[in-house]
Structure formats: structure tokens, C-alpha cells
Amino acid sequence: MRGFILSFIALIFVMVTCTIFIVIFLILSYTPAKITKELVVNVVYEPIFAQNMLVSLLNMRNETSGITFADAVVYAAYQNNVTPKIFRNGKIYRFDLSHDAQKYVDYVCEYLGVKKKCWIFIYDGTSRSIVTIAKNIDNPEKEFERSQKEGEAVSRASLPLGFDRWFVIYTRE
Amino acid sequence: MKGQLATTEFVIKIMMITLTCVVIIASLLSLLQFKVTIKTITSTRNAIDFSEAILFSPCLAEKHGMLNKTKLDAQQTYSENHKDDKDGFECLEIDEKLYTQVLNETHRWRFGPYYYPPGNKYMYFPTLIVTEKGNTLPALFRIVIT
Numbered sequence: 001m002r003g004f005i006l007s008f009i010a011l012i013f014v015m016v017t018c019t020i021f022i023v024i025f026l027i028l029s030y031t032p033a034k035i036t037k038e039l040v041v042n043v044v045y046e047p048i049f050a051q052n053m054l055v056s057l058l059n060m061r062n063e064t065s066g067i068t069f070a071d072a073v074v075y076a077a078y079q080n081n082v083t084p085k086i087f088r089n090g091k092i093y094r095f096d097l098s099h100d101a102q103k104y105v106d107y108v109c110e111y112l113g114v115k116k117k118c119w120i121f122i123y124d125g126t127s128r129s130i131v132t133i134a135k136n137i138d139n140p141e142k143e144f145e146r147s148q149k150e151g152e153a154v155s156r157a158s159l160p161l162g163f164d165r166w167f168v169i170y171t172r173e
Numbered sequence: 174m175k176g177q178l179a180t181t182e183f184v185i186k187i188m189m190i191t192l193t194c195v196v197i198i199a200s201l202l203s204l205l206q207f208k209v210t211i212k213t214i215t216s217t218r219n220a221i222d223f224s225e226a227i228l229f230s231p232c233l234a235e236k237h238g239m240l241n242k243t244k245l246d247a248q249q250t251y252s253e254n255h256k257d258d259k260d261g262f263e264c265l266e267i268d269e270k271l272y273t274q275v276l277n278e279t280h281r282w283r284f285g286p287y288y289y290p291p292g293n294k295y296m297y298f299p300t301l302i303v304t305e306k307g308n309t310l311p312a313l314f315r316i317v318i319t
Contacts, residue, residue, distance in 0.1 A: 003180030010187040017191050021198040028202060037214045045221055045296065052228070053299040055238035060301060061309045107278060107311040108299045114313065 042153040049116070050157035050171045057104050057120075057169070058159070065093040069100055076122070077161035082131055101134035109136050109171070117172040119144060125164030144170050217296075220318045223260075223271060224298050228314060232264035233275075235303055240312065242304045245275055245282045252284045261285040272317035277302055277310050293317045 058070040067086055072095040075084035082097045101120050109118035119140035120133040130141065137143055147154050152172060159167040228234060232248055235241045252261030260271040261284035272293075275282040298314040 003183075006180050006184050007187075010184045014187055014191045014194075018194055018198075021195065021202075025198060025202060035214055035218065037217055040214050040217045040221070044218070048221065048225065049297070049299065052238060056299050056301040056311075059236075059239050059309065060311075061307065063308050066307070104299075104311045108313060111276070111297065111313055113295050113315070114297045 046153050046155040046171070046173070047157070050155040050169050053104075053108060053118075053171065054157040054159065054169050056108075057101060060100055060104060062093075062095060062100060065091075065095065067093060067095055069097070072097055072100075073159070073161065073167050077165060077167075082122070082133060097133050105134045105136050117143065117170075119170040121168055121170075122161065123166045123168050125166070140170070144172065147172050216318050219269070220296050220316045223267065224273075224296065224314060224316045227262065227265065227273065228298060228300060230262065230264050232262055239301045239303050239309070240275060240314075242302050245302065248284060249282045256286070259285070270319065272319070274315045275300070275302070275312055276315060277312040293319060 058068070058073070060069040061067070062069075062072075065086070065088060067088055072084060072086065075086050075095070076082055076097055079085065083094050084097075086093050086095050105118045105120065108114065109116045117137045117140070119135045119137070121135075121140075122131045122133065123129075124131075132140065144154055155171045157169045161167055228240075229237055233240050233244050248262060251263050252258065255261070259269065260267045261273070262271075270286055272285045274284070294317070296316050296318060298316075300312050300314050302310045302312045304310065
């Protein structure tokens with residue numbers, strides 16, 4: 001009699017366990033994962049915006065000197081100065097990173113349908129220093145720190161400039 | 174006593190079979206995690222994919238992130254002359270209607286069917302326009318989510 005009860009309990013255990021797993025299996029099989037608008041916008045669109053912004057900005061060419069922003073960023077990193085001196089075609093030009101970057105931010109981030117908070121800076125990981133190149137908000141450091149703490153979708157695109165030194169773009173809706 | 178031992182062995186065997194079943198089913202479930210099907214919000218997802226394709230397309234771009242003004246003018250003319258073309262681009266062939274624009278501070282290039290669908294939303298992609306003289310101008314690529 002005792003053996004029968006044990007066997008019966010084991011049988012019930014097996015049936016219940018298998019039923020639970022079969023039900024979960026069937027639910028998952030017939031309910032594909034949903035890609036929500038929030039996921040698409042926060043995970044796909046927002047990073048693309050920041051990355052496209054970085055790629056385009058780096059390709060910007062100064063009208064007077066013909067020097068690209070990408071070249072100027074490299075010179076800025078080596079000279080540790082956001083207005084680096086660049087020798088080109090027999091002349092020495094002083095390229096103002098902030099001027100060109102701000103021009104880009106003022107159009108791309110401030111357009112009526114876009115209205116994003118944008119911040120462009122050079123970050124030095126060794127000294128933990130930040131040099132702001134362009135922005136369209138006051139106190140961007142505090143603003144983006146707060147956004148990240150509150151779990152808001154902050155997008156970042158960056159270009160390495162050397163050991164633990166980065167050219168970074170932050171954007172936020 | 175012998176009967177009790179046999180029953181215990183039987184219970185242990187049953188438990189082993191159950192655990193094996195659980196492991197097999199759990200493995201199948203973990204495999205299912207890789208199956209991701211886009212069920213909703215396809216229009217937003219499509220708009221992003223289309224835009225990325227257009228920003229790379231040889232009929233508009235010099236390279237990624239840089240649109241050529243001469244090519245933009247040519248494609249605008251093409252779009253005006255081919256009203257039946259769903260996207261308005263010579264080098265693209267898409268089944269869905271695409272409403273797109275390239276904007277800068279002074280100019281606007283429009284592609285696709287002339288009338289925009291009502292109550293629409295836009296997505297914007299930062300880009301650059303390269304002029305004939307080689308100057309670069311900040312610009313935005315805009316797509317209507319239908």
C-alpha cells in the first residue's frame with residue numbers, strides 16, 4: 001500500500017511538472033517576442049541618430065581651409081587644444097572645433113521636429129577631464145548624468161583619440 | 174522490506190526521468206529565445222531600415238553620412254518625372270510608398286509620391302550635403318512613418 005502511494009505521488013509529480021513545461025513551451029511557441037515602439041526607438045533609432053551625427057560631423061569640411069573636422073580632431077588630441085594649429089598648403093590655420101561643431105549642433109539638434117539635447121566633448125579617462133566642444137543645453141554633464149540615473153534613453157557615439165581619450169557625442173530626446 | 178526497496182528505486186527512476194525531461198524541455202525553451210519575430214511596429218522599424226539604405230545609396234550619397242548636392246538635384250528631377258515610382262529614387266525599388274525629404278537651412282529636396290499621408294510622424298537622420306564647390310552643409314534626412 002505504501003509503495004502504491006509513493007508511486008502515485010511520483011506519477012502525479014511527473015505529470016504536473018511535464019504539464020507545466022509543455023504549457024510554457026506552447027505559450028512561447030505561439031507568442032513571438034514583440035518589438036515595441038519603445039524598444040525600436042530607444043535601442044535602434046536613438047543610437048543610429050548619434051552615430052550618423054558623429055559620422056557626418058567628422059566629414060564636415062571648413063570652408064576657408066578645406067580641413068575636415070576629423071583631421072582637426074586628431075590635431076586637437078595631439079596638441080591638447082580645441083583650437084589646434086594645422087599646416088596645410090603652405091599656410092598655418094587655426095581650426096576652431098567648437099565653431100564648426102556648434103554650427104552642426106545648432107541645425108541638427110535644434111530643428112523643430114528633432115529637438116534633441118546634444119553634447120559634444122573630449123573625454124580624458126586618465127585625468128577624468130571633460131572639454132566641451134558644443135552643446136545646446138546648460139550644464140550638460142549634470143543633465144546627462146541625471147538622465148542616465150533616471151533610466152532615460154541616452155545615446156552615445158564615440159571616437160577613440162588615443163589611450164583612454166575619446167571624442168564623444170551624447171544625444172537625448 | 175524488499176518491496177519497499179523496489180518502490181524506492183522505482184520512485185528514484187521516475188524522478189530521474191522527470192529531471193531529464195525538464196533538462197530537455199529547458200534546452201528547447203532556451204533555443205526558442207533566439208526566435209524573435211517582429212509582430213508590431215513594423216512601420217517604424219521599416220522606416221529606419223529604409224532610411225539607412227537611402228543614406229548609403231549610390232544615387233544620393235558620396236559615402237555614408239555625406240549626400241551629394243548634384244545627385245540630390247538629379248534625384249529630385251527624377252522623382253518629379255516619375256510620379257508612379259513608389260519611393261522616387263532611381264537606384265531603389267521598394268514595394269511600399271516612401272515619403273522622404275532632405276532638408277538644410279536654405280533648401281528642401283522632396284522624393285516619393287507628391288501628397289503626404291495625413292496625420293503622419295517623422296523620423297530624422299543627421300547627414301551632410303556636399304556642394305559642387307566641395308563645401309559641406311549640415312542637413313537632415315526626414316522620412317514619414319506611414
